[in-house]
Amino acid sequence: MTNKEVELIYEKILNLGIKKENLIKGEPMKNHTSFRIGGPADIFIVCENEKELSRILSFVQNENIKHLLIGxxxxxxxxxxxxxxxxxxxAGDFEKIEKRGEDEIYAGSAALLSKVSNFASINSLSGMEFASGIPGSLGGAIFMNAGAYGGEMKDVICEVDIMSKDGKNIRKVSGEDMGFSYRHSAVEGSNDIVISALLKLIPSEANIIKSKIDELGESRxxxxxxxxxxxxxxxxxxxxxxxxxLIEEAGLKGYSVGGASVSEKHSGFVVNNGGAxxxxxxxxxxHVQEEVNKKFGIMLEPEVRIID
Ligand SMILES: Cc1cc2nc3c(=O)[nH]c(=O)nc-3n(C[C@H](O)[C@H](O)[C@H](O)COP(=O)(O)OP(=O)(O)OC[C@H]3O[C@@H](n4cnc5c(N)ncnc54)[C@H](O)[C@@H]3O)c2cc1C
Structure with a gap:
């Protein structure tokens, strides 16, 4: 966007009732990514409740403005x-986590998995231990059916509340209808937004759950x-x-380009050594894709989402 366009759109978003402190021009994306890479977003909005989200989605849709919701x-x-x-x-309302009934947790999509997992542990509910060390939000984890240590979101999701991409309606989708498969859900590619979810867990003992979380954290x-x-x-x-x-067998452990390397500790990770x-x-x-393909005839696909 040109500076003029940014100013114009900024004013229009303020008129939608978004607080000034939740609206930033030129916010560096490296401050909002675990990779610590990324230049400024023209406009960065923190959205605190469903009404705000609905208004923003409807606005960007009507004005045909490129946008992305991040977890x-x-x-x-x-x-x-x-x-x-x-x-x-x-943020705000979207971060809430509540116990429902005997064995369910209802949480907003901005709730961090570590917090949901900890909340489940305190409430003697088992099933979210696998996710305790995944540094994502509930919404981001549902979007791509995040998983680890034999568990995945698919195992615990009972129902998801989804807002349509134009902000006009919210629908409930059962876990079975979420189209979950390996690192994929039906939300991917739809531009719809996960706003909250109901998780079905299993009553257990808090100390057993806590030990499992500690053990998986140590392993990570x-x-x-x-x-x-x-x-x-x-x-x-x-x-x-x-x-x-495959990366290790291709001799690429520790391979570097500028500030980025294939991790010495885990060849599946690309790390930012500072300034990548x-x-x-x-x-x-x-390079990794080319070498692995040459050696094994397998084309590795990025799991990381490369944003255009
Ligand atoms: C150190 C480390 C360890 C990791 N370990 C694991 C692991 O064990 N298992 C694993 O699966 N992943 C792992 N990941 C990857 C990552 O944490 C997961 O993919 C996580 O689910 C991403 O969630 P997020 O909230 O950060 O989403 P983001 O990275 O912010 O976004 C990812 C995608 O989800 C979309 N999205 C986010 N929120 C919503 C929403 N509410 N509604 C609709 N779309 C949304 C975004 O538009 C984007 O396309 C790891 C990452 C790191 C840095």
């Missing part, structure tokens, strides 16, 4: 030039480069084998 930014790679449009991030810290910025496993698991094993650019990561990704 906790843990699976995203933005360009150094930034995002030419509007970024929407949910010992095997993954959790001390460096990354977006988790960079590539999807191919049909035969594991991306990390979008292009460093893309060049590294291309």
């Amino acid at each position: 906790n930014g843990s699976n995203l790679l933005f360009k150094d030039s930034g995002y030419d449009g509007i970024i929407i991030k949910l 810290r010992s095997k993954q480069p959790t001390n460096l910025p990354s977006a988790g496993s960079f590539f999807k698991r191919p049909q035969n084998g594991y991306a990390a094993a 650019s979008y292009f460093d990561v893309i060049e590294l990704m291309n």
Whole structure:
């Protein structure tokens, strides 16, 4: 957008009733991604409730403005030039987590998985332990059916509340109708927004759940480069084998381009050693794909979402 367009749209969004402190021009996306990469978004909106979200979606749809809703930014790679449009991030009401009935948790899509998992543990409900170390939001995790240690969102989702991409309606979709498969849900590609979800868990003992969370956290810290910025496993698991094993066997462990490297600790991770650019990561990704394809005839697909 030109500066003039940004000013005009900014004023229009203020008139929708969005608080001034929740509306930022030129916000660097590296401040909102676990990769710590990404230039400024033309306009960054923090949206606190369903009414605001509905108004914003309807506005961007009517005005045909490029936009993207982000969760906790843990699976995203933005360009150094930034995002030419509007970024929407949910907060406020969307962060709530509540117990429902004997064995259910209702949570907003901006609730962090670590918090939902901890809340379940305190309430003696088992099933979310697998997600405790995934640094995403509930909405982002449902969007791509996040999973780890044999569990995935598909196992715990009972019902999802989804707002249509034009902000006009909210529908309830059962877990079975979410089209969940490996790192995929029906929301992907639809531009609809997950606003909240009901999780069905299993009553258990709080101390057993807590020990499992601690054990999985320990395993993660010992095997993954959790001390460096990354977006988790960079590539999807191919049909035969594991991306990390193929990358390692192709001799690419530690391979670097600029500030980006294939992690020495876990070859499935691409890490930012400090100052990595979008292009460093893309060049590294291309090289890894080429080498693995040459050696094994397998084309690795990025799991990380590369934002245009
Ligand atoms: C150190 C590390 C470890 C990781 N480990 C794992 C792991 O074990 N397993 C795993 O599956 N992933 C893992 N990840 C990747 C990441 O955490 C997950 O993909 C997570 O689900 C992304 O959630 P997010 O809220 O950060 O989404 P974002 O990265 O912000 O967004 C991802 C996509 O979801 C969409 N989206 C986000 N919120 C919504 C919503 N409310 N409605 C509709 N669309 C939405 C966005 O538009 C975007 O396209 C890891 C990442 C890191 C950095």
